[in-house]
Amino acid sequence: MAEKAVQSHHVVVIGAGSTGVAVAHDLALRGFAVTVVERGAIASGTTGRNHCLLHSGARYCMSDPVSAQECAQENDVLRSIMPHAMELNGGLFVALTEEHRAYKSRFQEACQTCGIDAPWLTPEQVLALEPHVHPDNLGAFHVPDGVFDPLRFCLSFLATARRNGADVFPFTRVDELIQRGSAVEGVKVSDLHTNRVRRIEADLVVNAAGPWAGEISAMAGLMLPMDPTPGVMVSMRGRYCQRVINRLGMPSDGDIVVPQRETSILGTTSWSVPRADTIPIPEEHVALLLERGRALIPALAESEPQGIFTVARPLIHEMVKDTRQVSRGFECFDHAAEGVQGLVTIVGGKTSTSRAMAETTADLVCSKLGIQAPCRTRETRLESYRAFYYT
Amino acid sequence: MKQEMSDPVMAFDGNELWTIHYRVFRYKRSSGKPHYDKFNVEIAPHETVLDGLEKIWAFQDRSLTFRHACHHASCGSCGIRVNGVEKLPCIVPIREVTRDGGTVLCEPLRNFPLVSDLVVDLGQFYRRLEEAHFQIIRSSEPIERDEHESSNVHTRFENCIECGLCVSACPVSGTDGLYFGPAALAASWRMIQEPRGVDPLSVRSNADQEHGCWRCHVAFECSEVCPSNVDPAAAIMALRQDLLKRKLLRLFQRGDHDRA
Amino acid sequence: MTEHEERRVRKTLAWLDMAGRKAGTWAFLLNRLTGLGLLLYLLLHLGVLSLLAMGEMQWDAFIALARSPLFLVLDVVLIFGILYHGLNGIRVALVGMGIGVRWQKGIFWTLMGLGVLLLAITGWLVFTM
Numbered sequence: 001m002a003e004k005a006v007q008s009h010h011v012v013v014i015g016a017g018s019t020g021v022a023v024a025h026d027l028a029l030r031g032f033a034v035t036v037v038e039r040g041a042i043a044s045g046t047t048g049r050n051h052c053l054l055h056s057g058a059r060y061c062m063s064d065p066v067s068a069q070e071c072a073q074e075n076d077v078l079r080s081i082m083p084h085a086m087e088l089n090g091g092l093f094v095a096l097t098e099e100h101r102a103y104k105s106r107f108q109e110a111c112q113t114c115g116i117d118a119p120w121l122t123p124e125q126v127l128a129l130e131p132h133v134h135p136d137n138l139g140a141f142h143v144p145d146g147v148f149d150p151l152r153f154c155l156s157f158l159a160t161a162r163r164n165g166a167d168v169f170p171f172t173r174v175d176e177l178i179q180r181g182s183a184v185e186g187v188k189v190s191d192l193h194t195n196r197v198r199r200i201e202a203d204l205v206v207n208a209a210g211p212w213a214g215e216i217s218a219m220a221g222l223m224l225p226m227d228p229t230p231g232v233m234v235s236m237r238g239r240y241c242q243r244v245i246n247r248l249g250m251p252s253d254g255d256i257v258v259p260q261r262e263t264s265i266l267g268t269t270s271w272s273v274p275r276a277d278t279i280p281i282p283e284e285h286v287a288l289l290l291e292r293g294r295a296l297i298p299a300l301a302e303s304e305p306q307g308i309f310t311v312a313r314p315l316i317h318e319m320v321k322d323t324r325q326v327s328r329g330f331e332c333f334d335h336a337a338e339g340v341q342g343l344v345t346i347v348g349g350k351t352s353t354s355r356a357m358a359e360t361t362a363d364l365v366c367s368k369l370g371i372q373a374p375c376r377t378r379e380t381r382l383e384s385y386r387a388f389y390y391t
Numbered sequence: 392m393k394q395e396m397s398d399p400v401m402a403f404d405g406n407e408l409w410t411i412h413y414r415v416f417r418y419k420r421s422s423g424k425p426h427y428d429k430f431n432v433e434i435a436p437h438e439t440v441l442d443g444l445e446k447i448w449a450f451q452d453r454s455l456t457f458r459h460a461c462h463h464a465s466c467g468s469c470g471i472r473v474n475g476v477e478k479l480p481c482i483v484p485i486r487e488v489t490r491d492g493g494t495v496l497c498e499p500l501r502n503f504p505l506v507s508d509l510v511v512d513l514g515q516f517y518r519r520l521e522e523a524h525f526q527i528i529r530s531s532e533p534i535e536r537d538e539h540e541s542s543n544v545h546t547r548f549e550n551c552i553e554c555g556l557c558v559s560a561c562p563v564s565g566t567d568g569l570y571f572g573p574a575a576l577a578a579s580w581r582m583i584q585e586p587r588g589v590d591p592l593s594v595r596s597n598a599d600q601e602h603g604c605w606r607c608h609v610a611f612e613c614s615e616v617c618p619s620n621v622d623p624a625a626a627i628m629a630l631r632q633d634l635l636k637r638k639l640l641r642l643f644q645r646g647d648h649d650r651a
Numbered sequence: 652m653t654e655h656e657e658r659r660v661r662k663t664l665a666w667l668d669m670a671g672r673k674a675g676t677w678a679f680l681l682n683r684l685t686g687l688g689l690l691l692y693l694l695l696h697l698g699v700l701s702l703l704a705m706g707e708m709q710w711d712a713f714i715a716l717a718r719s720p721l722f723l724v725l726d727v728v729l730i731f732g733i734l735y736h737g738l739n740g741i742r743v744a745l746v747g748m749g750i751g752v753r754w755q756k757g758i759f760w761t762l763m764g765l766g767v768l769l770l771a772i773t774g775w776l777v778f779t780m
Contacts, residue, residue, distance in 0.1 A: 041458040041468060041510075048460025048468075151466040171456045171510065192456050193507040194421040235463035260465055261550055261619070278442075278449045307439075307463030307482050386517040386553075475671030501668065562676045565665030608682075609743045610675035611755065625752045632749025 006031035007165075009369050012187050012202040013037070014174055014216055017047035018150070018351040019314075019330075020208035021157035022358035022377070027206075028164035029380060030362060030373035035200055036158065036166060037189055039173035042388075043154040045276075046210045047351055049311035051233050051267040052260050053244060054078065054086055054146030055352040058093060058118060061110035062103070063250055067329050067353075068114040074353045075144060081355075082382045085152040089259070091145025091244030092126060093118075095138040096295060100248040107141060107248060118143045132240040132299045145244040147260050150351060155385035162391060163383055177205065177219045177343070184220055184342035204365055207345040210314035211276035220340050224333075226347065228276040228312035231268035232285040235307040240264050240297045247296060253285075254292030263306060266293035276312035285310075314347050330357045332364055344368070408433050409491040413443055415455065416498040417508055425505075428452070440473050440480035440488065440495060444509075457509040464618050467554030471509050472498040477556040477616040500559035502572075516555050519571050522597060524589040525549070525578035550619045551577060557613035557623050569602040573613035573623035576604050580626040583633065595634065604630045678739055678759060685736040692729060727774045734769055738762040 009032050013024045016038035024036045057071035095101040111118040118141040126140045158168050171192040178186035186201040207216045214226040239259045247255040258265040266289040273279055294300045316331050330349030346361045359375045411432050418425040430447045448455045459469040464482045474496050489495050503511035557573035558564045564572050579598040583591045598604045607627045614624040702709045746755045
């Protein structure tokens with residue numbers, strides 16, 4: 001049987017951020033034997049510290065229509081497969097000045113092109129929905145943005161992968177890639193709960209280590225052009241809006257307020273760092289976020305920051321000066337092209353599109369191992385995130 | 392420019408940098424007894440206790456295990472005891488718990504099985520929440536609320552972030568491993584208030600057990616440490632009142648006839 | 652010790668783990684201790700009453716002992732136990748039925764204030780009468 005043939009193939013996935021967990025789920029669903037190793041806790045890297053926005057695609061509709069379309073499609077899929085990890089509250093793109101409102105027709109057309117439903121609301125309608133938005137606003141688009149819980153997002157994927165036979169090992173750090181010649185045949189890991197070292201053999205290794213993917217591929221002597229691009233976020237005490245409030249215009253610093261539970265997350269900025277661990281937070285970024293957040297929602301002035309955090313986006317380096325123009329899309333590398341068999345790297349992308357990234361990656365894994373197994377992640381409802389802990 | 396960015400110092404508080412002695416609980420399954428390790432950490436007073444742990448991990452000991460994800464008190468995964476008190480270290484600035492040259496004691500949560508270092512096993516805790524049928528609303532329509540409220544009690548994501556601090560602080564959870572604990576009981580009360588398709592009678596009968604809401608000893612420590620203002624203690628008391636009323640009512644009705 | 656016994660000892664000792672805990676757990680611990688103390692007192696009291704059956708001599712000897720200053724101090728400790736357990740019990744009973752939950756801290760400290768007052772008065776009476 002074909003099924004059995006798939007199961008005899010073992011894939012190790014490195015990293016339990018949104019990309020790794022979605023890849024593990026996809027592969028497990030296709031019948032592979034899957035082992036996930038993560039050096040820290042689940043979602044302790046980039047995914048955990050993201051600003052929780054379930055993209056409708058509208059944010060990128062003018063700057064990056066390909067990403068926007070992808071977001072719009074994935075938004076629909078995620079809503080149906082993991083409703084327990086998200087708040088489907090919608091979002092507004094608010095024009096505060098004439099300069100913002102000048103984008104109105106361009107935004108409308110871009111949304112149409114990308115298949116995003118975005119009706120225009122008058123200032124009165126905006127204030128009726130969101131009384132704390134700036135009273136002098138000039139109207140807004142209503143889009144199907146949402147809010148998700150990044151940790152629960154990852155746990156849901158992992159709980160489902162586990163149900164389908166995957167092994168998940170958090171606090172298990174990859175020290176070396178096991179290689180025969182240049183071909184990768186597994187990983188040598190340290191279990192940090194016990195400080196023991198062990199080997200995990202694999203037919204294929206998927207490197208989904210996010211901004212740290214370069215460190216993994218370097219173990220196989222490969223150069224991966226990563227560009228860790230952090231953004232600062234400020235979580236304010238208190239919830240001042242029900243929907244995600246964006247500033248209408250091209251994506252830029254400090255143009256979004258995401259409500260999550262009883263907090264409002266102000267995002268975000270963008271700059272470049274040489275390494276992704278413990279990134280210092282520039283004070284002026286915080287000041288800028290506070291100032292711009294208050295421009296959208298003046299009542300935020302009454303509130304105070306409860307958490308200030310930053311983390312690197314796992315972007316691929318391109319020789320561009322403005323870091324905002326680095327592609328938000330993803331890239332899936334088969335390192336066989338560089339002479340290293342058995343290693344696939346997936347980088348870039350967004351949590352909102354991780355299922356699609358996983359589909360592409362799993363397709364590549366299948367073709368490399370000569371297996372035909374269709375992707376079923378679009379229609380498979382995920383387990384409760386809690387199931388990850390108690391099963 | 393890049394050189395400046397790699398400097399692990401933040402510029403707040405007029406560039407002030409404190410030296411803090413972290414005393415961190417250590418335990419590895421393979422190697423003997425639990426003990427405390429001491430780490431000296433250079434850290435700005437506005438940085439958080441979690442920032443310090445990350446620095447220890449990044450620059451001093453990569454085998455240190457601790458959970459963390461969101462860094463803004465929303466995921467509930469980083470809960471530990473800081474100087475003995477249950478906290479989410481991601482929102483506790485250093486200056487709130489010590490002074491320059493002071494010590495910060497980091498220990499795992501109480502009343503959970505220990506896994507390693509600061510990591511505990513939350514399996515049973517999550518199972519009990521699941522047994523209370525605790526869930527967020529799943530409809531695709533947003534909840535419309537009172538426009539004049541800036542903040543509301545019931546958001547779509549429940550305020551309980553399922554961090555386990557309440558169970559660690561509860562004196563009864565320490566002595567009775569079967570006790571449901573404050574979070575699961577508070578969750579039960581929420582589901583009774585707003586059942587969302589769940590049968591409230593089954594949630595009630597689940598809570599109405601020896602190790603359920605009656606086991607609480609009214610110490611109110613859960614509500615003291617809750618980082619999300621859930622006030623589990625008040626929920627347990629409300630649950631008791633509700634059950635008590637029903638029991639009394641049944642007692643009087645039984646006089647008439649057994650109406651099942 | 653078997654592992655099971657060890658766990659049992661650890662769980663019992665968890666009673667006394669006061670690190671980082673606030674008034675609520677102190678109140679709970681003190682309630683348990685005074686409860687045990689009162690139980691012990693009740694047993695002693697029954698024992699002492701049984702002296703009556705042994706004749707006048709034994710009883711008079713006990714009464715003489717009961718008037719010694721040390722014994723009077725123990726009386727005050729007993730009164731403390733009764734007052735604390737009773738007054739905190741009022742709070743626990745009320746709050747446990749869902750009454751006054753929001754004001755439970757206030758209720759506690761008010762009752763404790765009342766307790767201190769009553770203890771002072773009864774203590775004074777014990778030593779002066």
